[in-house]
Amino acid sequence: MIRRIHLFSLFLIFLGATKSSYAQQQNTSTNQINSTTNDISQDYMDRMTRAVNLNKNELDNINGSQYMDESFKGVKFKRFGNKIFSGRYNAFQGEMEVIFDKDTIALNVSEEFELTFLDNRVYKTTNYTNKEGILKRGFLIVLFESDSMAILKQEVIKLHEETAATNGYGNGKPAEFKKANSNYFYSIDGKVSILPQKRKDFLTLFPEHSSKLKAFIKENKINLKEDEDLITLFKYLETL
Numbered sequence: 001m002i003r004r005i006h007l008f009s010l011f012l013i014f015l016g017a018t019k020s021s022y023a024q025q026q027n028t029s030t031n032q033i034n035s036t037t038n039d040i041s042q043d044y045m046d047r048m049t050r051a052v053n054l055n056k057n058e059l060d061n062i063n064g065s066q067y068m069d070e071s072f073k074g075v076k077f078k079r080f081g082n083k084i085f086s087g088r089y090n091a092f093q094g095e096m097e098v099i100f101d102k103d104t105i106a107l108n109v110s111e112e113f114e115l116t117f118l119d120n121r122v123y124k125t126t127n128y129t130n131k132e133g134i135l136k137r138g139f140l141i142v143l144f145e146s147d148s149m150a151i152l153k154q155e156v157i158k159l160h161e162e163t164a165a166t167n168g169y170g171n172g173k174p175a176e177f178k179k180a181n182s183n184y185f186y187s188i189d190g191k192v193s194i195l196p197q198k199r200k201d202f203l204t205l206f207p208e209h210s211s212k213l214k215a216f217i218k219e220n221k222i223n224l225k226e227d228e229d230l231i232t233l234f235k236y237l238e239t240l
Contacts, residue, residue, distance in 0.1 A: 062159070063175065064157075091156060109137050122142040128185050140152040153182050157179055184230065186205070199224065
């Protein structure tokens with residue numbers, strides 16, 4: 001049976017990846033798990049994790065999907081070199097799920113993670129400011145990144161609540177997950193903020209280059225809601 005474990009320590013990833021070996025390292029008198037960098041007791045691990053059977057998750061009964069792609073794909077952790085795991089991104093929960101043995105692990109966003117899928121999508125845990133001006137943290141896709149700037153993307157799936165029939169006529173609508181427009185963010189010198197979707201608002205971000213950017217956007221028919229167009233635009237911005 002597949003379980004979901006919410007991960008509260010980066011060490012537990014390594015622990016899951018070497019599950020067969022740590023059992024042999026367990027000290028029966030102290031019930032501790034030893035590694036070269038950590039001494040973690042079973043009691044600590046129990047407190048730091050919680051498991052929920054996926055088939056009992058009430059969200060599983062809702063129409064639609066919490067995922068942009070439900071299938072697990074090959075993925076590498078930057079910290080673990082070329083070892084390949086299986087993962088997928090839950091765009092509703094904002095969670096990165098990775099399979100270890102028989103468990104589906106939801107990585108804790110408070111940790112520093114960088115994951116690269118075999119199709120070249122790169123996700124990073126990132127602090128960002130959303131549309132409401134609230135500081136958040138989550139997994140964002142890196143579309144373009146240089147030493148001084150970056151463009152990032154947040155995939156979004158929303159839950160549309162169930163609606164009842166009105167006045168006793170017709171049928172109501174069941175709750176359903178639906179894909180929503182992605183959010184884009186830009187990073188300048190490490191600060192990540194929402195990227196305006198209107199050309200006028202975008203140009204105000206770079207007043208010293210607004211004339212050149214305006215001409216470039218018009219000439220190349222740049223759409224500020226398209227991944228490839230944003231990559232092209234920010235690569236040009238790097239040259240100014």
